[in-house]
Amino acid sequence: MTKYLISFPSEAMVIPEGQFQAVADAAHAVIEEAKAAGVYVFGGGINEDVKPVRVAGDGKVERGTYPGHNVPNGGYTILELPSRDDAVEWAAKIAVACRCPQELREFQYDPAS
Template sequence: MAKYLISFPSAAMIVPDGELEAVGRDARAVIEDAKAAGVYVFAGGIDEAVPPLLVCADGSFAEGGYPWAPSLDGGFTVLELRSREDAIAWAARIAKACRCQQELRVFGFDPQS
């Protein structure tokens, strides 16, 4: 089994007026289905009201992320699944619930984790 990241940036989620409540309900329903299926690992969204910190190896830090990288925002779901086909199916369900396309990535296997 592999862990898959299903995500979208904030700008991708354009919800028509009056549908935000339905989107939340539909997204929570998919997450509940993932929990019931035993494939749920984690889900959530980046709190964009809290700025990122760039932390150095010596413990010093500065507000802001990598200046050369695009900002990291949006919603994320991590599921542990048997196949890429299963991951695509779950990503499609999340895309339908959120009313936006989802990016699918697989985490590299780490036998120590």
Template structure:
């Protein structure tokens, strides 16, 4: 089994206020379906109203993002675990239809040593 990240930036969701309730219901239905299928490990969105904090390699804490490319890190995320890439693509397709916006799909690297320390996670 592999774990996949399904994500989209906030700007990708171009819907009207009138469409929002239907999109929210469809997205929640996707969450219910993925949870019932046993493939959903996590889902959520970045709270864009909370300031970013950077913790440096030496432990120093500063306000704001330190990587220029992370300034716009926002949107929604889901982590799923499935047998094949084709299954992951199908779950990403379903959430793209529900949210009415494109989704990006990435696979996490396997980490057997970490998995040994976290037996509560599905593997």
């Protein structure tokens, strides 16, 4: 099966006042559904209070991302699914729960992962 990344940037998720808990509950329900279906690999949101760093092979740490690269933020879910059509269906479920369109990306096959 193929692993898919379903994600959205923080600025895409606009939650009307007083609706945060409803959105959180809906998003958690989709994740629980994915877990029950046996397709869930990982999910979570980037902690935007912690600044990104780059770590070199010698352990040197530099602040920030690669020049010209946007800082990833928002929410991410990785699911392992039998087809792209299945990935589109799950992305649609997450889009409804999070109230914003989702970006769908496919991981390349790696027999070691």
